[in-house]
Amino acid sequence: MTIANPMSDLASGGFRLGVFSANADRGLTFSTVPEAWKAEWDDVAEACRIADRGGLDFFLPIARWRGYGGSTNVREWSFETFTWAAGLAAITERIALFMTVHVPLLHPLYAAKALATVDHISHGRAGLNIVCGWNPDEFDMFGVTLVKDAYVQAKEWLDVIVTTYNNDRPIDFDGKYYQLKGAVSRPASLQKPRPVTMNAAFGPPGRDFAAQNCDHLFTSFTDIEIGKGHIADIKARAAKFNRDIGVFTIGHVVCRPTQAEAEDYYDYYSRQHIDEEAVGYHMQQKKNFSHSHEDDAFRLYKQRFSAGTGSYPLVGTPERVASELSKFAAAGFNGAALSFVNYRNELPFFCETVVPLMKDAGLRACA
Known part of the structure; x- marks a missing residue:
């Protein structure tokens, strides 16, 4: 039995909604509040079940190997994403489960076997988030140096993954970075020719890679008008390869019954109680090595980094949050990956209030 992956057919309509970074402590926040996400397994599992029952479309982890220092050393506690997704696949029914992989750290044949394993456990709901890496401090742990032509690699x-899945016989592969003799990977994935893929590139080489090779690209933006420019750029790059790819973005959510409650809590966790040292280190590393945001974002939006790693704020009542997400859809985004201060505590209210409003607005045809 194969289940349709909610992220595989954007032509069916609907604005996709997913959960981002729940495999890591504090999610996307740099907050010191005591209720901040601890990413303990039972909480992660329950958050995923809530998202699955609530009609959300995907669960997307980050790949992290060390923390960002400060008083919290945020995100040093994080689950490896293949085994994490396999565990979640066994306890969910319809939600797409992504694995986030640093290409330089994992051989493609190992990745092919692990990815196919999750695809079979989930009956076709696996997804792959391909990351080349950006933080040299992390890669130094492995004795790996990031290459200049990362997207060639x-x-x-x-x-390698796609070729081994779609050949009945062993294959040889002679590339710049991989030279393989008699390579096989069985079983192949249930999804053909491979599971759904995404990439989160901001610069031109990464966007060209995604346009040519991936189903979806994630990008950040400081305001929606600028976001429209990102969409146009990505779509134009895909058109050069006669392809059309989904364009997604990222947001952090504080949804409460009243606007005042939401804004007060946003100020509480992202201004009054932040790990200054950790967020400062993160912003500097991102600016120096990742180039994942517009230049002005680092200067103008420190609160967005402390609140949600530079993603777009969705703060307010269910009606306000649904309205903002509707603006994303109107701009041309196909969906959004969302973070919360505490996923298990906050996802139920979001699923019970915001998702129906979006469905009523005709934006949840996929739910």
Whole structure:
């Protein structure tokens, strides 16, 4: 039995909603509040079940190997994403489960086997988030140096996976980064020619890689008008390869019954109680090595980084949050990955209030 992956057919309509970074402590926040997400397994599992029952479309982890220092050392506690997704696949029914992989750290044949395993456990709901890496402090832990043509390596890496899945016989592969003799990977994935793929690139080489090789690209933006420019750029790059890819974005949510409650809590966790050292280190590393945000974002939006790692704030009543997400859809985004201060505590209210409003607005045809 194969289940349709909610992220595989955007032509069916609907604005996709997912959960981001629940595999890591504090999610996307740099807050010191005591209720901040601890990413303990039972809480992660329950949050995923809530999202699955609530009609959300995907669960997307980050790949992290060390923390960002400060008083919290945020995100040093994080679950490895293949085994994490396999565990969640066994306890959910319809939600897409992504694995986030640093290409330089994992051989493509190992990735092919692990990805196919999750696809079979989930009956076809696996997804792959391909990341080349940006933080040299993390890669130093492995004795790995990031290469300048990272997306050349990424294309070879993905080509190995797809080729082994779609050949009945062992294959040889002679690339710049991978030279394989008699390579096989069985079972192949249930999804053909491979599971759904995404990439979160901001610069031109990464966007060209995603446009040519991935189903979806995630991008950040400081305001919706600028976001429209990102969409146009990504769509134009995909058109050069005669492809059309989904464009997604990221937001952090504080949804409460009243606007005042939401704004007060937002101020409480992202201004009054932040890990200054950790967020400062993160912003500097991102600015120096990742180039994942517009330049002005680092200067103008420190609160967005402390609240949600530079993602877009969705703060207010269910009606306000649904309205903002509707603006994303109107701008041309196909969906959004969302973070919360505490996923298990806050997802029920979001699923019970915001999702129906979006369905009523005709934006949840996929739910």
